[in-house]
Amino acid sequence: QVQLVESGGGLVEAGGSLTLVCAASGLTFSNVAMGWFRHYYGKEREFVALITRNGDRTTYADSVRGRFTISRDDAGNRVSLQMKHLRPEDTAVYYCAADRRNPNRGSTYPISYDYWGQGTLVTVSS
Secondary structure, three states: OOEEEEEOOEEEEOOOOEEEEEEEEOOOHHHOEEEEEEEOOOOOOEEEEEEOHHHOOEEEOOOOEOOEEEEEEOOOOEEEEEEOOOOHHHOEEEEEEEEOOOOOOOOOOHHHOOEEOOOEEEEEEO
């Protein structure tokens, strides 16, 4: 059974930093691309960042590029999202997801991902 478990969310002041971690089990982690998405009440689920297998390529949403960094630890079956210079508009539930079908390219579309975590809430106060 595949499980993705996010951690690291919380309350932070604007300008602050948080690092989210997603621990994966039940799949061959090195064979999947991993993505982070976020969802805020009343809005569509939004792509944040992805990293392909082997970490060869990363892609970021325009809204987070230069502030967020995605990385992966294949030995530890984890993907992280380091978030700096947080803004109130970054407030959302953040989800990690695994993409088996496009491991070398990744996708910015939620429908491309096969497995999802339960999410972790990030709240940025102004």
